[in-house]
Amino acid sequence: DACKKAYNSGDADRFEINVVKRDGQTVTMLLSATACVSMQGKTNGAIFIGQEITQLKTLDERKASMMAMVSHELKSPLHGIIGLCSSLMDSHADGEYNDKFPAVVETMRNCATRLLDMVANIMDASVLVNNKRMRMSKDPVQMKDVIEEVLHLCQSGGGRKDRAYLQKGVKLINTVNHPLPMIQADAYRCTQLLYNLVTNAMKFTHKGTITIAAGYSDAEQLLYIDVEDTGVGVSPENIHRIFEPFDQEDSQDHSESQRSGGLGLGLGLSISREVALKHGGDLTIESEVGVGSTFRLTLPYKMHVDSDTEDMSAEAGTPLQS
Missing domain, CATH: 1.10.287 (Helix Hairpins)
Structure with a gap:
């Protein structure tokens, strides 16, 4: 139709088509069709110019x-x-x-x-x-205390509608019984990070347990914190998107979580990973649908503050509300 329109009227026309590549991948092409006119003014055919716009779509x-x-x-x-x-x-x-x-x-x-x-x-x-510039304080932080504070905050939510709460039959387990090595970190951001991980597990765990464990390596100068749940899990095709802002997996189990406790805007995990990275650490996930997920937070003993991160030892963020 676009070819006929360009041929008959001489006007350019734009349209989209889906094309299957040799490897089986489907891509979207934006094509522009215009008439091919000779020096004598005779229309000999049409010229098509294409651009792949799959990512834009x-x-x-x-x-x-x-x-x-x-x-x-x-x-x-x-x-x-x-x-x-x-x-x-x-x-x-x-x-x-x-x-x-x-x-x-x-x-x-x-x-x-x-x-x-x-x-x-x-x-x-x-x-x-987006801006990738934030202010970070360098505090001496005992992550065992942060874990206990976050778990107390989550358990005292008690079904309040402004925050996530534990489903009936779900147990919140803290296996960190001994002090961990002191690290240099932003105490508020670490609390925010761990709070996001635990409340995320609470939203998607309808039965079983949410377990917090920790370990460390003096040789690597690294601290590890695992948040493991028996929730709905994340499918393999969506796991690479889990830390993208405003992104949430669309499934029946996730829809159920939205009805029971609310999913929010899909920002908590993306914020948490950026906080970990700006400390010089990382946040990773292992997950299986129907089995659960394990988030591993890695933090160095000493913060790595780069040129895009300001030191703000005197100013703290807005405290989390209980």
């Missing part, structure tokens, strides 16, 4: 998915705040303040906290992933 799809995700996650708490405010205003107009007032205010606070957490994560993702 994927990027557009991810942008659309991201916008839908952000819109959904922001609308839910906003609807809650607006509805509860209307309820309070109606009660005030009727001169009635009943026993439900404290619970209504608490729910409003939880909705506002969710919004604040989302905005903070978006700002962190912008700084860590």
Whole structure:
């Protein structure tokens, strides 16, 4: 049709087609068709110029998915705040303040906290992933204390709707019973990192255990922390995307997690990996669908602060809320 249009009208036309390569891979091509006109003004055929736009199409799809995700996650708490405010205003107009007032205010606070957490994560993702310049403090950190603080924070969430919570029948196990070597790190960012890993496991583990273990190597000057769960797992074709911002695996189990506890914006793991990398460490994953996942955090005894990272020993980040 594009060839006929270009041949008959002489106007250029653009269209997309899917092409299967010899290796079986399907790619999207953007073709431009224009008439081939001789010196005498006779149309002899059509000229096609093609450009592969597979990655651009994927990027557009991810942008659309991201916008839908952000819109959904922001609308839910906003609807809650607006509805509860209307309820309070109606009660005030009727001169009635009943026993439900404290619970209504608490729910409003939880909705506002969710919004604040989302905005903070978006700002962190912008700084860590895109701008790649962040301020880091150099603190003496005992990761055993950080682990205990994070687990206490997660266990005390108690079903609050502004954060992830343990499903019934899931046990949170800490096997770190002895102090670990002191390391030089940003204490707030390490707490944020480990909190993201544990709450991520809580979202996708509906039965079984979430276990935190740790080890170290004096020879390599490295500290290891494993967060292992018996959750839904990640499929092999999606595991390379797990640390991409605004990216989440689309499956029935993950949809169930969204209904039961909320998936968020898909920023926690990407932020966590960038924090690990900026310390000179790493964050990796091993996973099997239906069996579970193990995230391994590696941190050096001494921070590696590069030219893109500022030292900010005097300033701390916004504390996590219990």
